[in-house]
Amino acid sequence: MLDKTELKKIIQNVPLLPMSVTTIINELNKEKIELKKLEKIIAKDPFLTGRLLASANSPFYGFSGQVNSLNEACMVLGVHSIRNIVLTAGIVENLPAERLCHFNSEEFWHHSLGTAISASVIAKKTNHDSEAAFTAGLLHDIGKLILDIHFNEMFGQVIEYRDKHNCLLIEAEQHVLGVTHADIGALVSLRWKLPKIIINVINQYHKPSDGEEDVIVDIVHVASIISRCLEIGDPGDSVTPMLNEKSLKRLNFTINNLGDAFHDIEILYEKSLSLIST
């Protein structure tokens, strides 16, 4: 079991988000956003510029191969998507694949993308914010990567427990560590000053009815289960978590609606793979 002091110490050792990401997010948080100034800041970071260009050219945004400059990319993507892509890129940079011991980074991000796409499809079908749902879906499980990188040895014991009991990863974490990836993901997200909506999702998506009612939490809860049902990527275990009926009700969604959404999700997922390619 992890004691509170040890937990606090490890969390404080998780690096902050890159300075360029923080600067861009601060700029995007201003009431009046100056696009020219924003472009100048982004242009100083070749990695982020590349991510934005690649995203703008992905089939997901419908402009495959037609966006040639950062200026065009910013126009195509818009402020919401720029914020989401920059934030996600910064987080991916902070949780590098080569430092993972138990997770396969590619499979992990495939599950996350599957959840993001599912969340975006459900949000559109239920008239909610699909951009917010997409980003929250993409980042919902980052606590698992933080555990793998920063709590490495103890996470090995979690994996052993999961394999022995064929249970959910979160159950194994609770048993071995006394905390879960949801708790740790939320603590680090607070340190990274992520938007409240994302912190809520990371912390609550496993048990939406226990938290304050938040529609994006409900959406990501359902989306994560869909991504598992469609076997997109690897969420870290091979058991399906309990679907919360209250979440479905709050979304005015039925089990049959889920089945109807499967095809749309798979098509959109195939079109979106370039969003997570390196």
Added chain:
Amino acid sequence: MKEKLTITLAEVKLGDTIASDITDNIGNCIVSEGIVLDDKLLTGLLKRDIDNLEVFRNKQLSEEEKQNKIAELTSQVDSRFHNMKDVPIMQKLKKIVVQYRIQGIE
């Protein structure tokens, strides 16, 4: 069921999914992996000097292969829901998942 094929441009069918990035002769990506080929894209590709490309295409299975696949996937889905045998909503979800995935095989 999709299989990965390396084919010439003449063999490409609408609905094939690009399996790896298509680049021009100086290495610039002109079509990214994951894109589903439609009329417009195919017309664009035909104007370029492209030899082979990799695509994902639905595989035609024999009746026996189909039955084996269905049995395999049913057992896979069963194992993913093994802890939810007495939960009606999860059993309903399992049924929908199996039905959807069998459609994919057929």
